[in-house]
Amino acid sequence: MAFPYAGRKALMAAAAVAAVAAGGASLALAQSKKPSEVVASEKQSFSIETVAEGLERPWGLAFLPDGKMLVTEKAGRLRIASPDGKLSAPVTGMPKVDARGQGGLLDVAVAPDFADTRFVYFTFSEAGEGGVNGTALARGKLAxxxxxxxDVEVIWRQAPKYASTKHFGSRIVFAADNTMFVTTGERSDREFRVKSQALDETLGKIVRLTREGQPAAGNPFADDPKAKPEIWSYGHRNVQGAAINPADGKLWxxxxxxxxxxxLNRPEPGKNYGWPVITYGKEYSGTDIxxxxxxxxxxxxxYWVPSIGASGLVFYxxxxxxAWKGSAFVGGLAIPTLARLELDGAKVTHEERLLNDLGERIxxxxQGPDGLLYVLTDSEEGGILRLKPEKAKARS
Incomplete structure (x- = not known):
C-alpha cells in the first residue's frame, strides 16, 4: 500500500543545526525520501511501508500476541489493525471520552498476561461535573x-479534576515486578502547573500502581500522610513517552x-524533576519561566531546544x-521527526533525526514482535508506518 507522501521539509530549519544540549552530544539529520526509495541514514538503510491508513488522530499503539495491533483514535475509538493493513470497526464497550483540546482516548497497553486474562489497559480524559476533567486509567477484557x-472499569483517576483541555499525559508501562507506571500532565495553565510540585495531588506526576490500580508497595511516599501514596516522581510537565530500558531495567x-x-528523564523514586521551578524552556510568549x-x-x-514535541519512546x-540496537527512538510532534539517540549508560552521546521529509507528526x-519499528503518525488521516531494513549502503 502506498503511503500518501507529503514531500514537505522539516518544519523548523533551525533544528538541522541546533546544538544538542545534553553533555555536548552531536546531532545528525537523515533526510527521508519517498517510500519507494531507500533512505540512507547514518548507520542503517531502510524504506517506509504503510501498514494502515485513514486513522483519525491516532494516539497509542500496542501489539497483541497474534501480531495484530490495537490503536487508539483521539475521538474515542479503539481499533484493531491486522498486519496486512485491515482496520476493524471500532471496538465496542469503550467509555465516553472528553475529546476537547488535547484530551481524548490516549494510550493503550496489552497486559503481559493477556493470554490468560485478556486484559487491555487504556488512558483517557474523563469528564466530571461542572466542566472539569482529568486523566483516567481503565481496563477491560477483549472479547x-x-x-x-x-467488564470495563476505571481503576485509577488523576486527582483532582480541573477545567482544562490541555496536558493529560499519558503513557502506560508495565514493569517486571507486576507493577505499572502511568504518566500524567499538569494541565498546563499557570494556576494548575504549580500543582506538579504538590504531593497531595497527582498533576504532573508519574504514578506506580498495581495491576488493579492501587498504589504499589514500596512507593517513596507511602508513609507520608500528606502525600498521595501512588506517586513515584514529581515536578513533571506533560509526559507523553515512557518505556523500560532493557539495558538497566529502569523507567525512562x-x-x-x-x-x-x-x-528525556530517567525518573527515580521520590525525586523532583523541577517543573515549573526549573526548565530549559520559556513561556510561549518568549518570557522567562x-x-x-x-x-x-x-x-x-x-533536552531539546527548540522543542521537538517529544512523544512516544522505545528502546530498540x-x-x-x-547498528541501531540499544538506541532509543523518540517521536517528534512540534518538529515532525523520529529522533534516534545513542546511549552510554544514562548519557546521550549522539542524536540522529529520521523521517524529516515525511512531514508527519510522530x-x-x-517495536513489533517481528523486530521492526512501527511509527504512528498524528493527523486527520494518520497511519501506522513500518521501517523496513534495506541492504543499500548507509551513508558515512
Missing amino acids: ANGARLE TTEHGPRGGDE GPSEKEGMEQPVH TGDAYP RDVR
Whole structure:
C-alpha cells in the first residue's frame, strides 16, 4: 500500500543545526525520501511501508500476541489493525471520552498476561461535573472475536479534576515486578502547573500502581500522610513517552517542555524533576519561566531546544537493524521527526533525526514482535508506518 507522501521539509530549519544540549552530544539529520526509495541514514538503510491508513488522530499503539495491533483514535475509538493493513470497526464497550483540546482516548497497553486474562489497559480524559476533567486509567477484557471490550472499569483517576483541555499525559508501562507506571500532565495553565510540585495531588506526576490500580508497595511516599501514596516522581510537565530500558531495567520518559526544554528523564523514586521551578524552556510568549538548575531538583538526561514535541519512546532491542540496537527512538510532534539517540549508560552521546521529509507528526513509536519499528503518525488521516531494513549502503 502506498503511503500518501507529503514531500514537505522539516518544519523548523533551525533544528538541522541546533546544538544538542545534553553533555555536548552531536546531532545528525537523515533526510527521508519517498517510500519507494531507500533512505540512507547514518548507520542503517531502510524504506517506509504503510501498514494502515485513514486513522483519525491516532494516539497509542500496542501489539497483541497474534501480531495484530490495537490503536487508539483521539475521538474515542479503539481499533484493531491486522498486519496486512485491515482496520476493524471500532471496538465496542469503550467509555465516553472528553475529546476537547488535547484530551481524548490516549494510550493503550496489552497486559503481559493477556493470554490468560485478556486484559487491555487504556488512558483517557474523563469528564466530571461542572466542566472539569482529568486523566483516567481503565481496563477491560477483549472479547475473543476482538469486537468488544467487556467488564470495563476505571481503576485509577488523576486527582483532582480541573477545567482544562490541555496536558493529560499519558503513557502506560508495565514493569517486571507486576507493577505499572502511568504518566500524567499538569494541565498546563499557570494556576494548575504549580500543582506538579504538590504531593497531595497527582498533576504532573508519574504514578506506580498495581495491576488493579492501587498504589504499589514500596512507593517513596507511602508513609507520608500528606502525600498521595501512588506517586513515584514529581515536578513533571506533560509526559507523553515512557518505556523500560532493557539495558538497566529502569523507567525512562519523554516530557514536553514549553517553548523549548523538552526532556528525556530517567525518573527515580521520590525525586523532583523541577517543573515549573526549573526548565530549559520559556513561556510561549518568549518570557522567562525560571532558572535551569536548582539544588534538590533533578537535571534531565537530555533536552531539546527548540522543542521537538517529544512523544512516544522505545528502546530498540531487535536484530533487524543491527547498528541501531540499544538506541532509543523518540517521536517528534512540534518538529515532525523520529529522533534516534545513542546511549552510554544514562548519557546521550549522539542524536540522529529520521523521517524529516515525511512531514508527519510522530505520536508513537513501538517495536513489533517481528523486530521492526512501527511509527504512528498524528493527523486527520494518520497511519501506522513500518521501517523496513534495506541492504543499500548507509551513508558515512
